[in-house]
Amino acid sequence: MTGAPVRSARALGLCGCHVCGLVMRAPGPDQAAVCPRCGARVHLRKPHSLASCWALLLSAMMLYIPANVLPIMRTGTLFSKEDNTILSGVVELYRNGSWDLAVIVFVASIMVPMLKFLALITLLVSTQRGSSWASTHRAKLYRVVELVGYWSMLDVFVVTLLVALVNFQPLAEVEPLPGVVYFGLVVVLTMLASMSFDPRLIWDNDPSHADIDMHKGTSDE
Amino acid sequence: MEEMRARPGEYSMPPLIVCEHCDAVYQRRTLARGESARCQRCHAVLYRAPWLSVHAMLALTVTAMLCFVMANSWPIVALGLNGKDNASTLWGAIIAVWGAGVPLIAVLAALTLFFFPLAQILLFTWVLMFLRFHRRPPAFAPAMRAIRLLRPWAMIEVFMLGTLVALTKVSSLFDLEMRPGVILFAGLTVTLTLVTTFDVRDLWTLKQERCR
Ligand SMILES: [Zn+2]
Ligand SMILES: [Zn+2]
Numbered sequence: 001m002t003g004a005p006v007r008s009a010r011a012l013g014l015c016g017c018h019v020c021g022l023v024m025r026a027p028g029p030d031q032a033a034v035c036p037r038c039g040a041r042v043h044l045r046k047p048h049s050l051a052s053c054w055a056l057l058l059s060a061m062m063l064y065i066p067a068n069v070l071p072i073m074r075t076g077t078l079f080s081k082e083d084n085t086i087l088s089g090v091v092e093l094y095r096n097g098s099w100d101l102a103v104i105v106f107v108a109s110i111m112v113p114m115l116k117f118l119a120l121i122t123l124l125v126s127t128q129r130g131s132s133w134a135s136t137h138r139a140k141l142y143r144v145v146e147l148v149g150y151w152s153m154l155d156v157f158v159v160t161l162l163v164a165l166v167n168f169q170p171l172a173e174v175e176p177l178p179g180v181v182y183f184g185l186v187v188v189l190t191m192l193a194s195m196s197f198d199p200r201l202i203w204d205n206d207p208s209h210a211d212i213d214m215h216k217g218t219s220d221e
Numbered sequence: 222m223e224e225m226r227a228r229p230g231e232y233s234m235p236p237l238i239v240c241e242h243c244d245a246v247y248q249r250r251t252l253a254r255g256e257s258a259r260c261q262r263c264h265a266v267l268y269r270a271p272w273l274s275v276h277a278m279l280a281l282t283v284t285a286m287l288c289f290v291m292a293n294s295w296p297i298v299a300l301g302l303n304g305k306d307n308a309s310t311l312w313g314a315i316i317a318v319w320g321a322g323v324p325l326i327a328v329l330a331a332l333t334l335f336f337f338p339l340a341q342i343l344l345f346t347w348v349l350m351f352l353r354f355h356r357r358p359p360a361f362a363p364a365m366r367a368i369r370l371l372r373p374w375a376m377i378e379v380f381m382l383g384t385l386v387a388l389t390k391v392s393s394l395f396d397l398e399m400r401p402g403v404i405l406f407a408g409l410t411v412t413l414t415l416v417t418t419f420d421v422r423d424l425w426t427l428k429q430e431r432c433r
Contacts, residue, residue: 006262008244016239019369021268021422023237023246037425038362040369089390098389105386139242139263146373153333153376157383158390160330163321164314165300166391167307176323184329191373200244203262 008203010044017042046198050124056193057120063186064113070179073159077172085179086110086155108154109183116152116190119145123197130205142199149194152187156180240267271423275431278419279349285412286342292405293335298388301396308400311335311380333376338413341375344368345416348424357432365421372417381410 009015015026020038027033033042071083084092086109094102119141126133159180166174236249243263252258252270260267273281296308309317311334319327344364351358358364384406388397 006245009239009246010244012246014237014239014246016237016241016244018241019366019421020425021238022425023239038365040366093386093390096389096393101386101389104382108382136263139265143242143265150373150376151379151382153329153379154383154386156326156329157334157376157380158387160314160318160326161297161309161384161387162391164309164317165298165307165387166395167317168300168302168305171302172394176318176321176326178323181323181325184326188329195373199242199263203243203245 010204015042015044045200045204046196049196049198049201050128052196053120053124053193056189056196057117057124060113060186060189060193061117063182063189064117067179067182067186068110070182071177072155072179072183073162073177074175075166075173076175078170083177086183089155089158105154105158108151112148112152113186113190116145116149116194120190120193120197123202127201127205132205135202138202139199142194142197142202145194149191150187152190153184156184156187238267240265268420268422271420273419275349275353275427278416279346279353281412282342282345282349282416285409285416286346288405288409288412289339289342292402292409295401295405297384297402297406298400299398300391301398302394306398308398310402311406333374334380337371337375338377338409341368341371341417342413344371345419352424352427352431355431357428361428365424369421375413375417377406377413378410381406 009023010026013026014023015033016023017035017038017040019040020035022035022037024033024036024042026044027042029044030047031044032047034040035042068086071085072089073084075082075084090102090106090110093099093105123138123142126138159174159176162174163176166172238247238249238258239245240247240260240263242265243260245260245262247258247260247267249268250258252268254270254272257269258267259265293311296310296313299306299308301307311330315327315331315335318324318330344367348358348361348364348368351361384403391397
């Protein structure tokens with residue numbers, strides 16, 4: 001796909017359906033249209049995209065604190081009880097020699113949510129400021145966020161399974177603790193936040209709708 | 222809110238495609254098998270050439286269905302301690318978590334590991350079954366919208382990795398015994414991942430071709 005200049009659908013008065021791919025005449029800026037083929041709601045741009053993304057993101061960031069500070073599960077044996085946080089779970093895996101899984105859990109549970117926060121803040125702020133800075137990279141960043149976000153649910157499922165399997169009272173037992181609820185909510189909220197962001201907004205400030213300039217704007221900041 | 226409907230004649234002619242990620246417009250071209258078209262502006266994949274026939278898609282979906290049913294009928298793994306065994310199915314785990322005082326996690330697990338994947342498989346089976354026999358699938362449009370909506374929320378593959386992590390955590394304390402469920406869940410992960418790579422937009426094209 002080279003050669004022809006890139007035109008945005010909005011500039012041509014068109015709009016694409018996200019469900020069936022049909023290209024139709026665009027509704028007005030704040031109007032809702034229904035796709036004539038599949039009946040899905042079609043918007044020129046997702047309504048209130050930035051506001052709802054901010055709201056969901058900030059709620060997620062607030063819940064992220066108890067999710068990490070509070071223990072997510074209690075492992076009990078006859079002699080001892082131990083509360084585990086997300087981070088202590090990673091450390092424990094590492095100490096027991098499974099450094100590979102420790103890395104995976106660290107990435108999924110700690111790095112991915114943090115990167116998601118940073119990525120969404122970057123996207124929101126740059127879009128609000130009408131920036132056309134590094135559009136291609138920001139678009140890519142958004143796609144990565146969408147792709148990896150749900151893997152953070154890993155620890156929630158680990159706790160779910162351990163609670164069911166480690167059930168040998170009074171010798172050994174695993175109990176879920178409130179931290180895991182906060183963590184589950186963080187994952188759901190960040191997923192909703194990234195879904196409510198409309199990546200098309202990244203390109204609306206692109207100075208040249210008619211052609212692209214790959215060499216511009218990728219190096220500053 | 223004012224709604225706008227295009228007349229049937231206004232369907233994209235010549236076939237256009239709009240990049241979902243950046244709103245760039247292109248003319249759709251026929252791709253060779255295995256090829257994919259990328260957006261020139263944002264570099265996202267615009268569309269791929271369908272790589273499976275309706276028959277193959279249906280076969281894969283039915284396989285996913287069988288895996289799903291069986292994976293949920295057998296325990297996944299068992300832990301042993303002092304001669305006592307403790308095995309659990311997915312539902313066993315969901316119920317255990319509910320009983321342990323975190324119903325929200327139980328609901329989350331039930332939705333993302335059971336109901337959403339099940340709905341995905343059922344919807345695909347429904348649609349493909351009719352298309353396979355050149356029939357117009359009843360409720361095709363709502364089914365397509367539901368498939369699209371469910372896609373990010375089915376998390377079987379994350380559960381598979383979670384199982385691996387959970388077992389590693391306890392492997393030094395208990396005897397591990399794999400049960401059929403773990404293999405079947407692995408099978409479900411693979412087949413469902415393949416099923417959900419079907420491009421919903423291709424199903425619209427298929428429907429137009431097969432049902433006139
Ligand atoms: Zn549509
Ligand atoms: Zn694009």
